[in-house]
Amino acid sequence: MTNHWRDIKNADLILINGANPAEAHPVGFQWFVTAKNDPKRGPGSGGGAQIIHADPRFTRTSALADIYARIRTGTDVAYFGGLINYVLQNNLYHDDYVRNYTNASFLVRKDYGFADGLFTGYDVKGRKYDVTTWGYQIDDAATAASVASGLPTGGAPVAIAKRDMTLQDPQTVFQLMKEHYSRYTPDMVSRITGIPQDQFMRIAQLVGQMGKPDKVMTIVYAVGLTHHTTGGELIRSGAVLQLLLGNIGRPGGGMNAERGHANIQGNTDHAISWEILPGYLKIPVPGQKNLVDYVKASASKRNDPRSWNFFGINYRNFVVSLLKGWYGSAATSSNEFAFDFIPKPAKNSSWMSIYDQALKGNMQGLILNGMTATSIGPDSNRVMQALANLKWLVVMDPLPTTSSEFWRRPGADPKSIQTEVFMVPATHWIEKDGSFVNSGRWSQWKDQVIPPQGNARHDHWILAELFLRVRSLYQLQGGKFPDPIRALTMNYSDPSKPQLDEIAREINGADLTTGKQMTSFANLKSDGTTTAGDWIYTGSYPDSGNLMKRRNGIQDPAKNDPTGMGFYPGWAWSWPLNRRVLYNRASADLTGNPWDPNRPGIKWDAVQAKWVGDVPDYPATGPTADPSSPKAWLPFIMNGEGVGRLFSTSMVDGPLPEHYEPMESPIKNPLHPTQSESPVAFIYTGGTGNFANVKDSFGTVADYPYVATSYRLTEHEHYVTQHVPLLAGLQPYPFVEIPEELANQKSIKSGDRVRVRSKRGKIEVLALVTKRLAA
Amino acid sequence: MPQVTRRDFLKISAAGGGAAGLTVLGFDVARAAQVKQTFRIAGATESHSVCPYCAVGCALVAYTRDNGNGTRTLLQIEGNPDSPVNEGRLCPKGATAMQLATSARRVDNPMYRAPGSDHWQQISWDDMLNKLAQRIKDARDATFVAQDAAGNTVNRTEGIAFAGGAAFSSEEGYFATKVMRGLGLVHLEQQARV
Numbered sequence: 013m014t015n016h017w018r019d020i021k022n023a024d025l026i027l028i029n030g031a032n033p034a035e036a037h038p039v040g041f042q043w044f045v046t047a048k049n050d051p052k053r054g055p056g057s058g059g060g061a062q063i064i065h066a067d068p069r070f071t072r073t074s075a076l077a078d079i080y081a082r083i084r085t086g087t088d089v090a091y092f093g094g095l096i097n098y099v100l101q102n103n104l105y106h107d108d109y110v111r112n113y114t115n116a117s118f119l120v121r122k123d124y125g126f127a128d129g130l131f132t133g134y135d136v137k138g139r140k141y142d143v144t145t146w147g148y149q150i151d152d153a154a155t156a157a158s159v160a161s162g163l164p165t166g167g168a169p170v171a172i173a174k175r176d177m178t179l180q181d182p183q184t185v186f187q188l189m190k191e192h193y194s195r196y197t198p199d200m201v202s203r204i205t206g207i208p209q210d211q212f213m214r215i216a217q218l219v220g221q222m223g224k225p226d227k228v229m230t231i232v233y234a235v236g237l238t239h240h241t242t243g244g245e246l247i248r249s250g251a252v253l254q255l256l257l258g259n260i261g262r263p264g265g266g267m268n269a270e271r272g273h274a275n276i277q278g279n280t281d282h283a284i285s286w287e288i289l290p291g292y293l294k295i296p297v298p299g300q301k302n303l304v305d306y307v308k309a310s311a312s313k314r315n316d317p318r319s320w321n322f323f324g325i326n327y328r329n330f331v332v333s334l335l336k337g338w339y340g341s342a343a344t345s346s347n348e349f350a351f352d353f354i355p356k357p358a359k360n361s362s363w364m365s366i367y368d369q370a371l372k373g374n375m376q377g378l379i380l381n382g383m384t385a386t387s388i389g390p391d392s393n394r395v396m397q398a399l400a401n402l403k404w405l406v407v408m409d410p411l412p413t414t415s416s417e418f419w420r421r422p423g424a425d426p427k428s429i430q431t432e433v434f435m436v437p438a439t440h441w442i443e444k445d446g447s448f449v450n451s452g453r454w455s456q457w458k459d460q461v462i463p464p465q466g467n468a469r470h471d472h473w474i475l476a477e478l479f480l481r482v483r484s485l486y487q488l489q490g491g492k493f494p495d496p497i498r499a500l501t502m503n504y505s506d507p508s509k510p511q512l513d514e515i516a517r518e519i520n521g522a523d524l525t526t527g528k529q530m531t532s533f534a535n536l537k538s539d540g541t542t543t544a545g546d547w548i549y550t551g552s553y554p555d556s557g558n559l560m561k562r563r564n565g566i567q568d569p570a571k572n573d574p575t576g577m578g579f580y581p582g583w584a585w586s587w588p589l590n591r592r593v594l595y596n597r598a599s600a601d602l603t604g605n606p607w608d609p610n611r612p613g614i615k616w617d618a619v620q621a622k623w624v625g626d627v628p629d630y631p632a633t634g635p636t637a638d639p640s641s642p643k644a645w646l647p648f649i650m651n652g653e654g655v656g657r658l659f660s661t662s663m664v665d666g667p668l669p670e671h672y673e674p675m676e677s678p679i680k681n682p683l684h685p686t687q688s689e690s691p692v693a694f695i696y697t698g699g700t701g702n703f704a705n706v707k708d709s710f711g712t713v714a715d716y717p718y719v720a721t722s723y724r725l726t727e728h729e730h731y732v733t734q735h736v737p738l739l740a741g742l743q744p745y746p747f748v749e750i751p752e753e754l755a756n757q758k759s760i761k762s763g764d765r766v767r768v769r770s771k772r773g774k775i776e777v778l779a780l781v782t783k784r785l786a787a
Numbered sequence: 788m789p790q791v792t793r794r795d796f797l798k799i800s801a802a803g804g805g806a807a808g809l810t811v812l813g814f815d816v817a818r819a820a821q822v823k824q825t826f827r828i829a830g831a832t833e834s835h836s837v838c839p840y841c842a843v844g845c846a847l848v849a850y851t852r853d854n855g856n857g858t859r860t861l862l863q864i865e866g867n868p869d870s871p872v873n874e875g876r877l878c879p880k881g882a883t884a885m886q887l888a889t890s891a892r893r894v895d896n897p898m899y900r901a902p903g904s905d906h907w908q909q910i911s912w913d914d915m916l917n918k919l920a921q922r923i924k925d926a927r928d929a930t931f932v933a934q935d936a937a938g939n940t941v942n943r944t945e946g947i948a949f950a951g952g953a954a955f956s957s958e959e960g961y962f963a964t965k966v967m968r969g970l971g972l973v974h975l976e977q978q979a980r981v
Contacts, residue, residue, distance in 0.1 A: 039845050039878050042876065270842065271842035272842060273952075273954055278960060279960035284951035285979070301940070352940050355944065356939070356973075358935060363981050376925075378950070379948070379949045385950065409894070411890065412894060419900060420905065427903050429902075432900065435897065435907065436897055437897060442836055442849065447956055449957055450837075450842050450844025456844055458836040462888065468893065468894070469912070472963070475963055481920035482924050485921065491928045497969060572871075727879050732887070739883055
């Protein structure tokens, strides 16, 4: 979330796509209802916020919505694209914001283009784009002047883009996107999404009001948007709409992902992800020989003389502080701070490729730590086959899972499965301390409430023990390149039993010269004198103590919520630097006054000469902070452009979101039938036999004419709640919900047992016939 | 003490007219319920937690009692009324979190399933950790690539994958990343992706 749960009460209009918060996040949903019941909120003259819910199924969220739009599965880019077109065609965008706070005025190269569903630079064989032609037109003289000005770059490139502040040049982002979305007419949107044109127009008219400075809209989404071959495009299409309306950075606004698990946010931040290192630093790739190469390729370029490019110019400080934290005295200026120790992947190594590699016989072992392989993803049979191709499988979990038992699933012959399986009993959340980071980036520390049950051990103690034993095997037996294993720091009072408190301090980082904990990532250095395990958490654990433990909440709102906006800065700690709304410089106008004085994020206090309110996403004081100074930075300090990106020069899917049909869609894309599906979706080639090519497992409309999707129930969360008797008692059976029309055709009644088949498998479940779906 | 069913309670309340706390039974039922609740957590230790399910992040208060023999009993989990996120409220999952915390289905000991076997066998922690450490080392040595075909230093372990969950603490997640990258892994994934 750019914003946070309580902040949704500040919205006038709430757009919900790919989510059902009333069912899946019911306690968070109270803030939607608070907005709805607040007469100060809402479009027009107020009377309460309005909720617009677009979903294939009428849900508990729809029941509380002002408009429910039945949208065809996987077509939300067309819905947002239509809204973008309506806002552009009718001049309803927030003009000051678009001109000054987005890249609308940036000029794109003349060889950029889009035709028949493809952007320029497409490589058919590799199924990927060369993004060169999507770049900005570079002003060489201004670039030379920026370099000569002596602004720090931290080794990040400088490439000053040409701009046309009148937005009239045909190569401006503004004109290019206007042309791009002109195809998303109400008629086309209706054809693609199935939403009736008159209803779509009612939605567009409400959304169109949200470009006024004193109105604000939030967009809320969940895995109904992310779990698509076009997931990145789906979310970007919402973000582009929000930038046009001037709603990013403002209380009550933003682009807000409702995450499904207690600590998905924290574990993503800490990069249990193939393509990043902690704090969203890119993983180095082969060919980058040193830190200079790495920073040049990874850090964003300064594209405007007034862009601070904060992330880009600090990239080297952040990565060196990470390497220094991990490799200690083995990381020195003479060996590039052990840059060689970081593994460099050859290719996509994401979730599906783990099983793809196993099917190809390239994977020996898999460690599942609080995660199951089999109940996730589009083809469980394929995953089961992959698990049987491993030498060994480790399942670290407090409870048995479908992965730990895969070798004795119905229909399997255990004798034929040669995989060794280790069931490693780990502890529950309540048996250890540590932090959970919620969707709103609030890192909340929890206590160890009870001791571990049975002989279970903490996950991190198991990993520490394993690591130390591997290390001693290398000492005893020798082996391939043991240097990183030997050097990895284990500076804990008992290295086999690290305390989570010690790890939290390591994540925050320290100044090695003074021995003090760091208080801000702005002070991290690239000379090896500072550490930070994850720079975005620097400041969470200063010498004064663990700020994630704070609980100054609604027991005293006057004291604990001084702005009245619901930030509660003394409750837990929010990354970065306890900031509650990201990009909040954009909540105020060019002179530093909030766009809406009743809903301030931050504002410039000329008397004190500093920004007040939320923790500013901007320097707080000084000439680069003062809006009246010519040296004041542009508002989006983390981007190379210094402004929000309506057009992206680096998204691998395309610079502007475009609608593509899902892989097994029953219809051809009405916009460009010759390029119906995403041209860049990864197609795995698998192993042998039935799993030789994943395309063989795609069904055709002739054999599989019905579109199915999945959803969540309040009573269940993934696979774990089946172990909770009260919850299993409330929702005991798997079922398929079927619209009445289809049920009539098939003579199915509620309660009948039915078989649901795809080309990948089948399951027998109970039928639930309702009016909530349409045929 | 007389038993009061819900039906009786309604009758009694009607009789009492809600005017005074005292009822026809001669005692204050609401007060009695409060006293019972107080007894339940009297002398208990109050500690803080966060709901283990979705990412709303509802704050919890947990009550435990030390039994004096090194064990501790979890008495109750409820929503924390001070939280700006949940203001004390919980959904059915959060409200039954105690049943997850005390599940009888827990795996209490390390278990091992040999190749081709049709059953689990219990093994000691020491055996399991030694076996696993050797498996990890062997797989790393067998699949480690120091330089790729183009001569680039890549130092990666191709034949081991790690997938992390989203219900362990951030600090555990960070530690897992650190250790796995230290072993050279490139196949590193977690729940957020899927």
